[in-house]
Amino acid sequence: MKTIVFANQKGGVGKTTSAVNIAAALGIAGKRTLLVDFDPQGNATSGVGVRKPQVTSYDIVIGRRPASDAVIKTDFKNLYVIPASMPLAAADFELADLENREARLKNALDAISKSYDYAIIDCPPSLGLLTVNALAAGDGVVIPMQCEYYSLEGLSQIMTTVKQVKKLYNPSLTLTGILITMYNGRLNLSVSVLDEIKKYYADKLFKTPIQRNVRISEAPSYGMPIQYYDKYSRGGLQYSDVAAELMERI
Numbered sequence: 001m002k003t004i005v006f007a008n009q010k011g012g013v014g015k016t017t018s019a020v021n022i023a024a025a026l027g028i029a030g031k032r033t034l035l036v037d038f039d040p041q042g043n044a045t046s047g048v049g050v051r052k053p054q055v056t057s058y059d060i061v062i063g064r065r066p067a068s069d070a071v072i073k074t075d076f077k078n079l080y081v082i083p084a085s086m087p088l089a090a091a092d093f094e095l096a097d098l099e100n101r102e103a104r105l106k107n108a109l110d111a112i113s114k115s116y117d118y119a120i121i122d123c124p125p126s127l128g129l130l131t132v133n134a135l136a137a138g139d140g141v142v143i144p145m146q147c148e149y150y151s152l153e154g155l156s157q158i159m160t161t162v163k164q165v166k167k168l169y170n171p172s173l174t175l176t177g178i179l180i181t182m183y184n185g186r187l188n189l190s191v192s193v194l195d196e197i198k199k200y201y202a203d204k205l206f207k208t209p210i211q212r213n214v215r216i217s218e219a220p221s222y223g224m225p226i227q228y229y230d231k232y233s234r235g236g237l238q239y240s241d242v243a244a245e246l247m248e249r250i
Contacts, residue, residue: 001034001113002250004120004176005138008145009161010154011125014181017216018144018239019122020047024225025243027078031117034071037084038105038134039124045083048074049223053083058091060108061133063098067108076228080116088130095129102129102169106137127161135165140176140250147183147190152197176249179242180209208241 006019016039023035037044038057045053050072059065060082070082095101109119121134135141141162145151155178166173178201184190197205210216213235219226226236 001109001116002118002140003109003138004118004246004250005123005134005141006120006144007123007131007134007141007162008143008154008158009125009127009131010145010151013144013146013151013154014210015125015144016041016043016047016122017220018142018179018181018210018242019120020044020220021216021225021227021235021239022142022243022246023118023120024048024076024079024227025240026118026120026247027076028227028240029243029247030078031247032078032115033080034112034116034119035074035079035081036105036109036119036121036134037082038088038121038130039084040086040089041124042084042086043220044122045081045085046223047220048076048079048081048225050074050081050083051223053085056088057082057084057105058088061088061091061104061130062094063104063108067112071112076225079225092128092130095133102132102136105133106170109137127157131161132165132169135162135173136169138170138173140174142176142179142246144179144181146181147187147193149189149193152193155197175204176246177206178204179206183209183211185211206242206245208238208245210235210238210242213238
């Protein structure tokens, strides 16, 4: 199982949306895909139509239940989810007192790794112990970001965290790619920020930016990835292209 972490400490950058839609696209491509919701807000969970789960990522990271008990088969092809709910917010504090605290998620997922081709982990918008756990469990990290100057500052911060986790806990962790979201090529700001990113990370940028698209915004309210809500929409096609490139990169 290849584990890809979607991380950015800045909120509102399309991180959860990207994790859900790329996981769904991988499933459509014939890959058994496990979406791990590791954000207490639980948006990835509701984004695939799961409500009020009984066993969650909180239970597995604390060690209360094995990961296999938390897995739910979604209504979508080859797509499974380990859901999240608000109690996960307390895990950041509880993990601090636990042995091997940064590897709790990795150890839990290792037990079920032979059942899936890919795991996609959706992180909270922070750089706390939950995100460190996710990065310690990952083979690669995808950083979704908007074309704004604040996002450039956030990119340097998440890159520093990735380097620290690589050095301390997970030597095999790599930057899989940077995914531009909510892109509007008609704005000079978007173009100039994208040019700035290309200066330093040209080889890491996904070829297809995700453009602003109302259908992408509507899909979560129906508990559906964009490929099932409107697969021929611009957003649906773009996320499928990114998923294809992701498989090539890994």
